[in-house]
Amino acid sequence: MAEKAPKKKKMREEVLERSVPLFATVGFDGVSMRDIAAAVGVTPAALYHHFSDKEQLYLDAVGYAFEEKVGPLKTLLDGGGNPWERIEAFITRLANLLAAERDFLRLMQWVLLDSDERRQRSLVDCVFRDLFNALRDFAAELAPGHDAHRLAVSIIGLVLYPFETQSVRRFLPGYTHQQEDPEAIARHIVGLLRNGLGGINEENP
Amino acid sequence: MAEKAPKKKKMREEVLERSVPLFATVGFDGVSMRDIAAAVGVTPAALYHHFSDKEQLYLDAVGYAFEEKVGPLKTLLDGGGNPWERIEAFITRLANLLAAERDFLRLMQWVLLDSDERRQRSLVDCVFRDLFNALRDFAAELAPGHDAHRLAVSIIGLVLYPFETQSVRRFLPGYTHQQEDPEAIARHIVGLLRNGLGGINEENP
DNA sequence: GTCTATATGATGATAGAC
DNA sequence: GTCTATCATCATATAGAC
Known part of the structure; x- marks a missing residue:
């Protein structure tokens, strides 16, 4: 027994x-x-x-799909050390996660579109809050002069959008399979955050 | 008669x-x-x-909701002159459009999540293709060293994400009503594209 | 061009046998 | 704990009167 x-x-x-x-x-x-x-x-x-x-x-x-996914991500931001190394690790990890677990991304998109306020709020509570707060606090440390909340939104958008739009970009010209490489996406985003478009070219460094 | x-x-x-x-x-x-x-x-x-x-x-x-919305946006990119002025005008106009016409944004989100491939493709054809191509061509001119397709995705993501996430960010700490000001959002994004986070603070220039 | 009426099936949810 | 059987309601879509 x-x-x-x-x-x-x-x-x-x-x-x-x-x-x-x-x-x-x-x-x-x-x-x-x-x-x-x-x-x-x-x-x-x-x-x-x-x-x-x-x-x-x-x-x-939804809670089941998100548990043990967001925890490790949050940890990457909490650790000490060079902020730029941490944000690069976070972005790279997130991009790899999104590339590997497509359900994860789509569930997030459904949550954003949920028109039932009560349901949306409970989803946010169990899924988004902790990670967003960690990222916002980190953004405040990374770039003290900027609006941390706004910057956190920009970072998430930069990482998620290549994946959110993949299903429609397939149909558009200039699309190549390698554009979905999470490592390349992460490099592109970190470069953008570091130097904007004025920095050294990513293709011809 | x-x-x-x-x-x-x-x-x-x-x-x-x-x-x-x-x-x-x-x-x-x-x-x-x-x-x-x-x-x-x-x-x-x-x-x-x-x-x-x-x-x-x-x-x-969906076609009805998008017609006469994307045309003027595309025009902003086509005109000659300083590329940075044009991208700023485009981003500002798009942000104002998204702030004013919430249905417009949500329909785009539904299109991105559509699981019917035939339907999604026809929506992309009539709605996304022209605007994305114009933005991609413009991105190639704005930053010749970068992957134009990738950069176009980043720009769209930066503009759309503050609005896409508004419904959930309401519930998060640090949210203020003024963060939804399309003009401020546009300035933030243009600053990010120009200089990254290393540039002059937007709050304390 | 819009109506009433209806065909046909899918939906969320429950009762009660096993 | 899972089943069969079922209810009440909702769905898309059509036929035919006006």
Whole structure:
């Protein structure tokens, strides 16, 4: 009796894991409880034993997708040492994360578009707040003369936008596969933050 | 008979005008034909006399919302003269547009998240392509040493992100109403592009 | 061109057997 | 804890009267 069946406790987690890509792809309104149930391999009724309703399942799924993702990122900013080295490490890590975990990015986009204020607020509380605060505090240290809040927004936008727009840039001329390389994106952004466009060319240093 | 009834021809446009804020707020899946019909003041069946189906109504609504918005923006980039003056004018105009027309921004976000590839492509064709190409060509002129495509993405991201994230930043500390001032946002971005963070402080020049 | 009425199916959620 | 069966409601879309 010391050994419990390992399968039993995992049902709830299994639901979350399977529903994350669904919500990430088509959003809250685009996913039905039937879809999730089918992805898990149960009937829709079974889901209601683990989650009170669809909204709670969604909130838990988003929280599940973000936990253990934002923590390590925040740590990169907290450490001491050269601020420019830290911001470069943060940007590089974030770019690699976004490139590898596409669901992560899309869930963030869905949160930004959520029109249910109560739901959006609870998502922000569990997902965005800590990381944004850490980045804003770091921005204040990195560039004391600038508005830290505004600068934090700029940094996040610079990193996220290449990935957010990838699905449409595919169709545009001048698009090459290598433009999605997270390391190259990070170098581009750090160069921009350091010197603006007046600095040394990134292509011909 | 030389004078036609001015009301008759406007029905189609009326539907588009009323449906744009609905689609902008809750997206394609969040709006029903009943919602649109109610907003216009007709029955759902009447909508099908003007649009073959919901998707066509959506595509036309997005096109309607973007026409006469992107054209003037593109013109700002095409003109000759000092490139830095032109990019500043473009960024300032775009920021003011985004601040004034919230539906415009949200529709763009929905397009970026659209999981229907055929639909997304047709939206990109009628909405994004021209403006992005103009900006990319301009970026090539502004900073010949940089990857023009990448730089165009960075510029768009810098301008759009303060507005895209406004709905969640409301809940975060350090948020002040004045951070949404499009003129201040534009100055911040131009300063960043010119000098990076190493330049003269924007707050204490 | 808009209406009433309706076909047809998907949706979130629940009751009760096992 | 999961199932079958079902409810009530909502969805897109159409047919045909006016």
